[in-house]
Amino acid sequence: MSASKTKPIRWGMVGGGRGSQIGYIHRSAALRDSTFELVAGAFDIDPERGRAFGVDLGLDEARSYPEYAAMFAAEAERPDGIEAVSVATPNNTHFAICKAALEHGLHVVCEKPLCFTVSEAQELKALSQARHKIVGVTYGYAGHQMIEQARAMVKNGDLGEIRIVNLQFAHGFHSAPVEDQNPSTRWRVDPTTAGPSYVLGDVGTHPLYISEVILPHLTIKRLMCARQSFVKSRAPLEDNAVTLMEYDNGAIATVWSSAVNAGSMHGQKVRIVGEKASIEWWDERPNQLSYEVQGEPARILERGMGYLYPEARIDDRIGGGHPEGLFEAWANLYRRFGFAINKEHRLAPDGIEGLAFPGIDAGLKGVRWVENCVRSADAGGVWVDYL
Secondary structure, three states: OOOOOOOEEEEEEEEEEOOOOHHOOOOOOOOOOOOOOEEEEEEOOOHHHHHHHHHOOOOOOHHOOOOOHHHHHHHHHOOOOOEEEEEEOOOOHHHHHHHHHHOOOEEEEOOOOOOHHHHHHHHHHHHHHOOOEEEEEEOOOHHHHHHHHHHHHHHHOOOOEEEEEEEEEOOOOOOOOOHOOOOHHHHHHHHHHEEEEEEEHHHHHHHHHHHHHHHOOOOOEEEEHHHOOHHHOOOOOOEEEEEEEEEEOEEEEEEEEOOOOOOOOOOOOEEEEOOOOOEEEOOOOOOOOEEEOOOOEEEEOOOOOOOOOOOHHHOOOOOOOOOOOHHHHHHHHHHOOOOOOOOOOEEEEEOOEEEEEOOOHHHHHHHHHHHHHHHHHHHHEEOOOEO
């Protein structure tokens, strides 16, 4: 994919200020290919701290705003006002900020979850369509090249009919009540700010989205979910959950979402089992894809190599053998967001030039999945039709 030939998109941020866990990677990714230019921001709930942070980033002090509503209103009056905004704030603010941004004619890139309910997500989708604005959701891991290789392998029949999908994102960093000392974790386990779930929405939706990229032809038919609060103070939110799903073609899937997998660094793995072969991707080794054909020696496919499908090489930034990581994956997604905004490339239903594009539908699907999982778990872990 070539670099943008248009002027950088004038871009602002809500949240992501000093001490933010995720703000730095947003800025690094958006600015990597000069697709975006940061010109304004409302970075912190503390206006003075946010103003100082914006100045430290090199912004005009007048464009380092005390809160998002003031930024949207003031920037709308400027001939050089922002054209897009990224939302990197706690979950409970996403819907209101995204809605306000769209109403002000801005494109939006939002942290997941997009919002708390399917009805809210549908409202944002309708508004984005009415205003002809792009909404991107930062499922950043999907920007790794080997995800596109896996997608192409399934599409080209290398695995045969898909039978089993095993998904997990199970780290161990919250196996103790770390939120007692860590504010960035504390809001994630509080239902007033996190929403109806903790790990289902916070980590489970990541491999779920990756599976949707790799397997766009499969539709969830029904699911069953059980969730637990092993750190009791986190109830009613879960810090561990297991979900079993059935697809419309008869395939099955499991999703293990956890923050209490003690000893695990990240533990995000996606394994797709077909009738002829299996593939597996692990985000701690993102430059490799395991390819296992029944009756043959296992193969490890490497990023950047000529034997990969063309779709997997579109975003190649450096030759094979040089590792790429999460910052490159995020930058790949931000570049796709930028191309969609600039309309340089056709935005097809499955992405740009066939590449995965986590847009408004991806955000809606994530919210729908969490809503169904919670509905099943709260009914005692029963099968529910996927609504």
